[in-house]
Amino acid sequence: MRLINTIKLSLVLIGCISTQLAAKDYFVDDKQAFSDISSNLVAGDKVILKNGTWSDFEILLEGQGTQNSPILLTAETNGKVILSGQSNLRLAGKYLEVSGLVFKNGYTPSSAVIEFRKNKSKLAYNSRVTQVVIDNYNNPDKRESDYWVALYGQHNQFDHSHLVGKRNKGVTVAVRLNTEQSQQNYHKIDNNFFGYRPTFGSNGGETLRIGTSHYSLTDSHTLVENNYFERTNGEVEIISVKSGKNIIRNNVFFEARGTLTLRHGNGNLIEENIFLGNGVDHTGGIRVINKDQIVKNNYLEGLTGYRFGSGFTVMNGVPNSSINRYHQVENATIENNTFVNVQHIQLAAGSDAERSAAPKNSVMKNNLIINQNKQQPFTTFDDVSGIAFSNNVANTKVLDELAYGVKTHTIALSKADNGLLYPESTNIKAGAKRGLKVLKKEDTGVSWYPKVPALVKFDSGKTHTVTASASALLTAIENAQSGDVLELDNGQYDVSKLVKIDKALTIKAKNLGQAKLTFQRSTLFEIHDGGSLKLDGLSISGENAPDAINNSVVRTKKWGMIENYRFEMHNSKITHLDINHSFHFFVTGKGAMADEVVLTSNTFDNVTGNVISLNTEIEDLGIYNAEYVIVKNNTFDNVDGALLKLYRGGSDESTFGPHLQMSNNTLNNVGLGKRNKEQASVYVHGVQVTNIKSNKFIKSAPLVVEHTVGEPKTEISNNTFNATQSPSVKELRVAGPHTAVIKNNNVLNKAG
Template identity: 50%
Template structure:
């Protein structure tokens, strides 16, 4: 492996030396201030030349960087001052030629007019070779339509390097970065992807949220030989695959996966190496490790700690395959080597995972050796779904009695202590199992440009100032007009009347500790726009004066949907008399809207002709849905004609985490019985992946309907009381395609 890695990296070392040592020497850089000057200067660039973009905003700049440098004298495109050149609006960069270098650009406040922000190609015939993009930034450069698909970085050609860049905040559909192998010129490419900061990517709520993909299923039996090393993946939560490997011969080495939901997935392709990576979940839900599929994969010398994911997101998940699999399904695991890894307090190690009527090809000719397995509470970490005779176990050490591996997993007491690198190791130095003690934990400061901050931009409720507001006509509107993100609008005692819709464009809280009543005369009281989140606490809202129109709502999500995931939090509040016309809902989602969390606690909902939560707007059955977490605790629902919660996730895609639905200690009375309630249910929960329905009391109401569509969802009903209410209707439709 040392020989192979050296062979892969040698031409890139030459390029790095040339760029850092002499690439910017030579003639004085040509400074350009307009696109016209840029295009004119580009025509005369020669090896060793440097083209410099003037500081400032370059709006709607579609830059084509084409030229033919040499090893000794690359052609360079650079910012006048790194981090001071901003490409905004409809801007992108296409690179084609040889020995080209790009440095110091920032893409923000816009989105690409093409399918990529940065492409290592100009067209299908003009690719980039021996070229480099370094110290560039793409920050929240999103198409405002979350369903519009694009990618931020696309690598074509051969021997290119992408390093020390900052990539953060992709929110619309499409892989953040990909390596393409769609032509012979881009295969066996030997690219280098290193020292990049891959910043937070929010949960997408559909397929297409990978952070990094190498190859596609079509070309997955072709080698890419890409090296992915020393990158920091920070809260990359887009979908169940953080990195999706769909080609062969790749090395994934020395990376840190920090609180990132999903897993590094060897989805297609053979002969990949995953070594000396660090996975730190810190107990965050759905954080995972490595998922193993296909042949000749090596997972060696990695460290996994506090990962909470199971099944596809387990610390290590070895999958079942499909016999005689088509190229886009699941090839059998064969000759996998999983050795010298340390797994500390992970939720599970899962073997033959995915076993079903289609995936019956169990792992063969594989080994699980010299791994260190530690569980603080002594719970068995293994879960086995099928025969694992094809996996040999040798030299593994665990502090619990393992249900898999037989004599190949030795049980003994293990005392763990922190090493100089901050990771946990056995205090007994004679123990050789597990990850190497010299494992380097990449610091976040070693990635991305040094001049661009890696601070969280999320604004949460209650972090701003308090704005007192007196009762009266549209006083809430006046207070909202003076508010900023994170502020709290404090309602004094009395009656508030709204003739204006309260447009929510940032996180804002409405709170009262006194007796208040809010009425509104329109079709809805609140409208959430992209970027908006809403917290309601201690308030009372009546629909008595609302417009006599069908389809009213207390809260509507704007028809344009939401690129930013919103949050809705309701505490100790009351909503009533929402019955002026039919189909009056509390929350009305829209297509292409997505809630990170809808949380309602200790609140009352009475006299609704529609549903309380209408979260059935993604009906194309493509695995999309409208809310990740729905939490209902300690509430009272009475005379709700529609459903208390209508949650829908259709289709058979397995790339997402949710929805999660938790309902505990709620009282439901005379609900779900409207003739317009097509489901004839008080709760309709379709495709929910994690469902807890506990200690609820349902009286004189329609039944709860649950439909399982895909995967192996967790469904728990316990200690519920049904009075004059039909039994639970529970349907299972297991179809993975």
């Protein structure tokens, strides 16, 4: 027997030596050279791509490596091989490994940038993609969907990579379970940096999805650990779990709008994750749906989200739910979690005529709930007796129906070495374990590619003085860097060219009101990708504009913007937008998305169109044009169109906005023009958060609010309506009276 074993070992060693002898290193300097060797790769081979930019390079790494001798594809120098244009990467076979590549300045020609398969039948197994960068590699058509990383097959790993700036539709990283060969896959997604993903403005902006509803009763066994999610704001679901038996642990969510959502699938483990909201709007935590979910030892702090984006949510389900709706929460274990300054913990959320199945056979125990503002965070929307509370500790009195399982204590917190807050008294046993690992951003992703700030702030660059001529202004705009300020000398600037804005730029008057801008084209400023614009202290007149309809002062690209933008105007005077009818101040193009549009302390007089038009997405698909609209302390006189048209149609519930904040404005003779189709001075449709207060409406068209879906929050308060009809609020999708709060308004000489 010993002789036989010796012979077997010798054969193995001979095999290993022969493999190593056969293996080769290939230094590849162009696409043809790669094509020449790609079909003949064997275990142990190493392909090195020459440093430089490779345009329109579709890489297929295919072959049969072994555990000890994988087939490698790497950069000559990490980060120095740039894949641009229409490039992508596919892996098919076994024991393949790719590293060191950067995808930027282009977009994938296929369904994914990186795909762990060649086609439907040839998948990757036991393969790894590590230390790659995908940076703003987006299809220019924002509604065209693709993945950045799509995992198929089994036992694959995606790790230590840097993904930032996904802007077009589609999940950033998707685990696919659409065939048996990709189910029970045991993939590993770890140590990645998921950077800024801007608000998408509709469904389709998840950062990570594991499975789909169609295969959600199938187990995936995917491990997601040690990843850093920074401001991944695409939509309400940051991670969407749609399969079973996954583990999500030791991840950090930093100022990320949305939640880790157990949307479909059973038996998932969510543990030791850190959620740090820092009070940012709509920062959320964990949402629980389905059976046998375990949520333990997580730390959640400073989260402001509510409803489906709350700091913690347990949903109601649909009785006998179809596979793609909401399955009842059953046998959930929620234990030893810490909630510090989490504004909302919502139980039986989403309860309605359809979602009527309350949670059952579940427990919530040994959790620590501390709100330093003394506001208790719980809201219940249905019978929650199916969640048994025990040994929870809070610093506030909670709802009476939960008080039996929540002890109230005065608790002092102090910061531990890991930066988290824990009770000073060691007698408090509730909450997450002490000594939780808190990832640092710099320890994730790659070390050789910078993690730059998500946005360039206005006024963060240099200030340049501009002499009073149009040519000087155009030259200054062309030469400015993002974040710079252009300070205009007194005088008139009569601009004969359309001014393209493709950087974050502030244009301001050196002396308030003494720099006058006129223009000879159909618009003065046009915002393009990369552009954001702030105007301050200017006088802007349409007196020299063409005698044509649909002029504007500021507009976005008419179609095809992929990057979100910001627009602000302060302390400025706008006049003579009346050369012809439908002369607007600000107009959005289709598909454009503003993070915010802000008007403060401006005056408008004689406008034949709308002041702000944010209503091009009329297909009712849940898409809209601005996340935040803020209008404060302005005066609007003689505006034929509306002050604002803001539209979000459809029944999708995956977005937070739009938001409207309108206060301390005066509207005089606004909205009464015959071409104002809605006959409203302010028209908001499907807006999720509306706060209109302390404004004066004089001889103007009514304020019109139309509610659609998502439990919108509307408050109209402390306004004066003089010779103006009372506000109109309609529920378009829910039977019964409207849900708006209308209070303390003064209606004088009621019109009509």
